[in-house]
Amino acid sequence: xxxxxxxxxxxxxxxxxxxxxxxxxxxxxxxxxxxxxxxxxxxxxxxxxxxxxxxxxxxxxxxxxxxxxxxxxxxxxxxxxxxxxxxxxxxxxxxxxxxxxxxx
Amino acid sequence: xxxxxxxxxxxxxxxxxxxxxxxxxxxxxxxxxxxxxxxxxxxxxxxxxxxxxxxxxxxxxxxxxxxxxxxxxxxxxxxxxxxxxxxxxxxxxxxxxxxxxxxxxxxxxxxxxxxxxxxxxxxxxxxxxxxx
Numbered sequence: 001x002x003x004x005x006x007x008x009x010x011x012x013x014x015x016x017x018x019x020x021x022x023x024x025x026x027x028x029x030x031x032x033x034x035x036x037x038x039x040x041x042x043x044x045x046x047x048x049x050x051x052x053x054x055x056x057x058x059x060x061x062x063x064x065x066x067x068x069x070x071x072x073x074x075x076x077x078x079x080x081x082x083x084x085x086x087x088x089x090x091x092x093x094x095x096x097x098x099x100x101x102x103x104x
Numbered sequence: 105x106x107x108x109x110x111x112x113x114x115x116x117x118x119x120x121x122x123x124x125x126x127x128x129x130x131x132x133x134x135x136x137x138x139x140x141x142x143x144x145x146x147x148x149x150x151x152x153x154x155x156x157x158x159x160x161x162x163x164x165x166x167x168x169x170x171x172x173x174x175x176x177x178x179x180x181x182x183x184x185x186x187x188x189x190x191x192x193x194x195x196x197x198x199x200x201x202x203x204x205x206x207x208x209x210x211x212x213x214x215x216x217x218x219x220x221x222x223x224x225x226x227x228x229x230x231x232x233x234x235x236x
Contacts, residue, residue, distance in 0.1 A: 034210070038180020041207050041219070048213030056179065078221065079177045080206050 015089045018069035024062045026050050028071060031085035038080050039063070111147070113160035114183050115169050116224035119146050122161040125223050129203055132159065159184070164225060173225045180206060182219055182229035191216040191232040
């Protein structure tokens with residue numbers, strides 16, 4: 001039990017860091033709308049919908065942070081690398097503070 | 105000085121296959137086909153603009169070309185972008201013909217875009233104005 005808690009805390013640190021940046025939250029928003037996007041599509045969505053005009057390299061770095069936190073994974077669709085949303089790490093936040101609350 | 109874009113190109117891995125795809129699937133028409141040794145000076149145009157900008161189906165024989173194309177495809181970056189009246193209708197029509205899309209029609213600000221695989225080592229973006 002103690003071990004589980006420690007591992008969980010370590011993972012949670014990465015999730016908080018990942019969520020702390022507004023551009024990374026927008027990336028998660030866009031992947032939630034359509035899962036499995038290329039870097040090009042994510043950059044186009046960020047630029048045209050949110051006025052985020054960071055370089056592709058910068059967005060690629062943001063995706064790397066999200067991957068470290070377990071919030072995004074990547075795989076090949078044909079020869080194109082596409083990015084997928086994983087919400088499991090967020091469930092730990094709910095379980096930690098919201099699971100037993102009965103507020104409206 | 106008056107300057108115009110009369111020619112642009114995509115780097116293709118096989119000219120015969122490219123001519124087939126760009127005419128039969130995408131609906132361009134062949135304009136020039138001039139033998140040039142191992143390869144051809146091979147261009148297509150829009151049937152709506154036979155005297156408009158030509159698209160050169162250029163062999164990707166330069167040593168750096170394949171690595172460059174591969175890097176673009178990996179990140180989903182189109183090698184060229186073409187205009188259609190309605191991306192959603194074009195997407196449905198091309199899907200029925202067996203064309204593979206890596207990005208479904210998506211509203212991107214003032215335009216709707218979709219991205220397809222040209223089977224010759226490139227991604228191609230289609231665009232049309234967003235409704236309203």
